[in-house]
Amino acid sequence: MEFNSIQEVLDFAVRQEQKAGRFYGLMAEKSTDVVARKFFREMVGEERKHEAKLKAIKSGKLSGFSGQGTPQMNLTEVLGEPVFREDITLQEGLIIAMRAEKDAYEMYEGLKAFARDEELKKILEGLAAEELEHKARMESIYDQVVQREN
Amino acid sequence: MSLKHVLQPFNAWVQAFSKPYTIPMKDTMRPGADRYRGWHINDVEKCVGCGTCADICQNAAIDMVPVKDPVKGDSGLRPKIDYGRCCWCALCVDVCTTGSLGMSNEYTWVEKDPEKCRYTPGVDAKPWDGSEKGWRQEEGFSLIVKDRVPMPMLDPKERIKTWAEVVVGYSVEEARKEAARCVSCGLCVAACPAHMHIPDYIGAIRDGDFEKALDFIYDNNPMPEMCGKVCTRRCEGVCSVGIQGEPLAIRWLKRFATEQFEDFAKVLHPEVKRVGEGKKVAVVGGGPSGVTVAYYLAVRGFEVTIYEALPQLGGATFFGIPKYRFPMPSLEKQVDLLKKAGVKIVTDHRVEKDEFRRLLEENDALFFGTGLMKPYKLGVPGEDLEGVIYALDLLRDHHVGKKVEVGESVVVVGGGNVAIDASRVSRRLGAEVTIAYRRRREDMPADDEEIEDAEAEGIELVTQSIPLRVEKLENGKLDFIWGPAEMVPPDRPGGRPKPKLIEGVENHLQVDRVIVAIGQKGEFEWMPEEVAEKVVTSRGWVEVDETGMTQWPGIFAGGDLVNSTADAISAIADGLKAVEGIQQFTLEGLSVSKS
Ligand SMILES: Cc1cc2nc3c(=O)[nH]c(=O)nc-3n(C[C@H](O)[C@H](O)[C@H](O)COP(=O)(O)OP(=O)(O)OC[C@H]3O[C@@H](n4cnc5c(N)ncnc54)[C@H](O)[C@@H]3O)c2cc1C
Numbered sequence: 229m230e231f232n233s234i235q236e237v238l239d240f241a242v243r244q245e246q247k248a249g250r251f252y253g254l255m256a257e258k259s260t261d262v263v264a265r266k267f268f269r270e271m272v273g274e275e276r277k278h279e280a281k282l283k284a285i286k287s288g289k290l291s292g293f294s295g296q297g298t299p300q301m302n303l304t305e306v307l308g309e310p311v312f313r314e315d316i317t318l319q320e321g322l323i324i325a326m327r328a329e330k331d332a333y334e335m336y337e338g339l340k341a342f343a344r345d346e347e348l349k350k351i352l353e354g355l356a357a358e359e360l361e362h363k364a365r366m367e368s369i370y371d372q373v374v375q376r377e378n
Numbered sequence: 379m380s381l382k383h384v385l386q387p388f389n390a391w392v393q394a395f396s397k398p399y400t401i402p403m404k405d406t407m408r409p410g411a412d413r414y415r416g417w418h419i420n421d422v423e424k425c426v427g428c429g430t431c432a433d434i435c436q437n438a439a440i441d442m443v444p445v446k447d448p449v450k451g452d453s454g455l456r457p458k459i460d461y462g463r464c465c466w467c468a469l470c471v472d473v474c475t476t477g478s479l480g481m482s483n484e485y486t487w488v489e490k491d492p493e494k495c496r497y498t499p500g501v502d503a504k505p506w507d508g509s510e511k512g513w514r515q516e517e518g519f520s521l522i523v524k525d526r527v528p529m530p531m532l533d534p535k536e537r538i539k540t541w542a543e544v545v546v547g548y549s550v551e552e553a554r555k556e557a558a559r560c561v562s563c564g565l566c567v568a569a570c571p572a573h574m575h576i577p578d579y580i581g582a583i584r585d586g587d588f589e590k591a592l593d594f595i596y597d598n599n600p601m602p603e604m605c606g607k608v609c610t611r612r613c614e615g616v617c618s619v620g621i622q623g624e625p626l627a628i629r630w631l632k633r634f635a636t637e638q639f640e641d642f643a644k645v646l647h648p649e650v651k652r653v654g655e656g657k658k659v660a661v662v663g664g665g666p667s668g669v670t671v672a673y674y675l676a677v678r679g680f681e682v683t684i685y686e687a688l689p690q691l692g693g694a695t696f697f698g699i700p701k702y703r704f705p706m707p708s709l710e711k712q713v714d715l716l717k718k719a720g721v722k723i724v725t726d727h728r729v730e731k732d733e734f735r736r737l738l739e740e741n742d743a744l745f746f747g748t749g750l751m752k753p754y755k756l757g758v759p760g761e762d763l764e765g766v767i768y769a770l771d772l773l774r775d776h777h778v779g780k781k782v783e784v785g786e787s788v789v790v791v792g793g794g795n796v797a798i799d800a801s802r803v804s805r806r807l808g809a810e811v812t813i814a815y816r817r818r819r820e821d822m823p824a825d826d827e828e829i830e831d832a833e834a835e836g837i838e839l840v841t842q843s844i845p846l847r848v849e850k851l852e853n854g855k856l857d858f859i860w861g862p863a864e865m866v867p868p869d870r871p872g873g874r875p876k877p878k879l880i881e882g883v884e885n886h887l888q889v890d891r892v893i894v895a896i897g898q899k900g901e902f903e904w905m906p907e908e909v910a911e912k913v914v915t916s917r918g919w920v921e922v923d924e925t926g927m928t929q930w931p932g933i934f935a936g937g938d939l940v941n942s943t944a945d946a947i948s949a950i951a952d953g954l955k956a957v958e959g960i961q962q963f964t965l966e967g968l969s970v971s972k973s
C-alpha cells in the first residue's frame with residue numbers, strides 16, 4: 229500500500245474507523261447478552277468519535293493527535309483470542325476490542341515503512357500512537373471491570 | 379488611730395477630681411516557663427475535628443466550629459476557644475486524639491473587645507502560632523487508651539483442622555473495657571455506609587445495657603451479627619482513637635452485642651408507624667440488600683415476599699463466606715427475626731422472566747438485589763482444562779453441602795475476600811495453597827486481617843504475578859504459568875496502580891487445581907429483556923437514582939449489582955435507601971409502570 233499525501237492517509241484511517249464501527253454495530257445487533265450488546269453499542273459511538281477526530285485533523289480544525297499517555301499494561305498480549313458468538317460476554321467483547329486496537333496499532337506501525345516522506349511517516353506515527361492509546365484505555369476498562377479483585 | 383488615718387478617705391476623694399494618668403512601668407514581662415500553659419495552638423491539618431477536646435473541657439470553653447467541608451475521617455470542624463471561660467488546665471491538649479492541639483507559653487494578650495478573646499487556633503492567625511514552647515501531650519502519655527483489648531482467636535495450627543469459628547468473641551468484661559476507649563466523636567458514623575449509631579451502641583455496651591445497644595444496632599442494620607463478624611469496617615479506618623493508637627474494635631463490639639441474645643424478637647422494640655399497611659412489595663434475591671428491604675418494609679406494615687434461588691437467605695454471606703467466619707446459627711437468628719417481622723420467605727425459588735413480569739403486575743413495587751453470581755474468567759489459554767475451577771462455585775458447592783475436592787495443592791488467582799476464602803477453605807480441605815495476585819500486597823482488596831490469618835494458616839502469597847496460561851502435565855497435574863509484573867501509575871490520582879507484564883519471563887507452579895477469583899459479575903438471563911435493556915449498563919451494573927429506583931418506575935435495586943464497593947454493609951445501605959424510596963413511591967399513590 230502506498231500513500232501519496234497526508235489527506236490520503238487520513239481518508240484511509242477514517243475508513244478504518246468506519247469499518248470498525250460497522251463491525252461493532254453488527255455485533256451489537258447479533259448479541260443476545262444485554263451487557264455485551266450495550267458495550268458494542270457504546271463502541272460504535274467510540275469509533276464515531278475517533279472518526280470525527282480524524283476528520284477534524286484532516287480539515288485543519290485540530291492540529292494533531294493528543295493522547296493522554298495512558299500507561300500500557302501488556303494485558304492484550306496474554307489474553308486468549310475469543311471469536312464472536314451470539315452469546316458473547318462483555319469480557320470477551322472487551323478482549324476483542326483490545327485486540328482490534330492492537331491490530332490497528334500494528335497496521336500503522338507496519339505502514340510507516342511505506343511512507344514516502346517524513347511528514348507522512350509522522351502522521352502514521354501519530355495514528356499508531358492514537359491506537360495504542362485506545363488499546364491502553366480498553367485494557368484499563370478490562371482491568372477495572374473484569375479484574376476488580378485481582 | 380491617728381488623724382492621718384481619719385482623713386485618708388477624704389484624700390482619696392480628692393483624687394477623684396484629678397485627671398487620670400498611667401504610671402509608666404518598666405518592661406518587666408517575664409517569658410512563660412518552657413512548659414507554661416498559655417494560648418492554644420492547633421495543627422489544623424493534623425486535627426480531624428473529633429471534638430474530644432470540647433467534650434472534656436469542664437468549663438465549656440471550646441466550641442467546634444466549621445472551617446471546611448467534612449470528608450471521611452474529618453468532620454471539618456475545629457475547636458474555638460473562649461478565654462473568658464478557659465482555665466488553662468490543658469485537659470484538652472492531653473486528651474487530643476491526634477496530638478494536634480497544644481498550648482504556647484505566651485500568656486499576655488490585650489484586647490479591648492472581649493468578643494475577640496475567642497479564636498480558632500491554627501485558623502485565626504496569632505503571633506504565637508509557630509511557638510515551640512508551651513504545653514504538649516507528653517510522649518507516651520495520653521488520656522486516650524491506645525491499646526485495643528485483644529480478641530481471643532483459635533490457634534492457626536488447630537483451626538485449619540476444623541470448620542470452627544476462628545474468632546472466639548469478647549467476654550462481658552473485655553467488651554466493656556474495649557467500649558470504654560471510645561471518645562464518642564462519631565467520625566465512624568459518617569464513614570459507615572449505613573450510618574449506624576456507633577458511639578451510641580458502644581456507649582450502651584460500656585454501660586452494660588446490651589439490650590439498648592441492640593436497639594441502636596437494629597435501627598439500621600438487619601444483619602448485624604453478620605456485620606459484627608465479617609464487615610469491612612470502614613468505620614475503624616477513620617476512628618480518631620486509631621490515629622495515635624489502635625482503632626476501637628467496632629466490628630467486634632457489634633458482634634458482642636448481638637451474641638448476647640438468642641432471640642432478637644424478644645428484646646427489640648422497633649418504634650415505627652405501620653404506614654405501609656395494604657401495600658405489597660416483592661423482593662428478588664435474599665442477600666443483605668434484599669433482607670434489609672424486606673425487614674424494614676415489613677416492620678412498617680408492608681406485605682413483603684422475598685424470593686431466593688438458594689435454599690437459604692443471606693446471599694453471598696450464606697453461600698460465599700465460610701462458616702469459620704460466619705456460622706450458620708448466626709445467620710439463622712437473623713433470618714428468624716425476618717420471619718417474625720412478617721416477611722414471607724420463598725427459598726429454592728429462582729424468579730424467571732415471566733414471573734418477574736407477574737410480580738410487577740401484582741405488587742406496588744419490586745426490589746431486586748441479585749448480586750454478582752457469576753465469576754469472570756481468567757481469559758488465558760488453558761482455562762478450559764479440567765482442574766481449573768472458580769472460587770464462587772467451590773464455595774457455593776461446599777456451603778450447600780456438596781462434596782468438593784481440591785487435591786494436594788492449589789493456586790488461587792486473585793486478592794479479594796473471595797480469593798482468601800477459597801484459599802482458607804482449600805487449606806482446611808487439606809491442600810497446600812498459593813495465592814497469585816497481580817498487584818502488591820497493599821493493593822489487595824481483601825481485609826488485612828484476613829490476609830494475615832491466611833498467612834498464619836500457612837498460605838503462601840505471590841504478588842505481582844500475572845497468569846499467562848495453564849497446561850496439563852503428564853503426571854496429571856496442572857502447570858500454572860505466570861509472568862512477573864512491574865507496577866505502573868494509575869490512570870487517575872488515587873486509583874489502583876496497574877501491573878504491567880514484564881515480557882519474556884515465565885514461572886511455573888505445579889498444582890492440582892487452579893482456582894479463579896479475579897472478580898464477579900451480575901447475571902441477567904432471568905430478567906425480562908425489556909427491563910434489562912432499560913436498567914443494565916454497558917459494564918454489567920444497574921443504575922439507580924438517589925431513592926434506589928432504576929430507570930423503570932417502581933423497580934428498585936441495590937447491593938453488589940449497584941454499588942462500587944461490593945461489601946455487605948454497602949448492600950445494607952442500598953437497602954435502607956430503597957426502603958425510603960419504596961415508601962415514598964408507594965405512598966404517593968404511584969403504581970408500577972407496565973411499560
Ligand atoms: C466469598 C465471598 C466473601 C465475601 N466476604 C465478605 C466480607 O468478608 N465482608 C463483606 O462485607 N462482604 C463480603 N463479601 C461480599 C458480600 O457478601 C456482598 O457484598 C453482599 O452479600 C452483597 O449483597 P447483595 O444484596 O448484593 O446480594 P448477594 O449477597 O450477592 O445475594 C444475591 C442473592 O440473590 C439470589 N438471586 C440471584 N438471582 C435470583 C433470581 N433470579 N431469583 C431469586 N434469587 C436470585 C442469589 O441466589 C443470592 O442469594 C463476600 C462475598 C463473597 C462471594
Ligand code: SF4
Nearest residue numbers: 425427428429431474
Ligand atoms: S481533640 Fe484534637 S483532633 Fe480532636 S478536635 Fe480537638 S484538637 Fe482536633
Ligand code: SF4
Nearest residue numbers: 560561563564566617
Ligand atoms: S468508635 Fe472511634 S470514631 Fe467512632 S465514636 Fe468511638 S472514637 Fe469516634
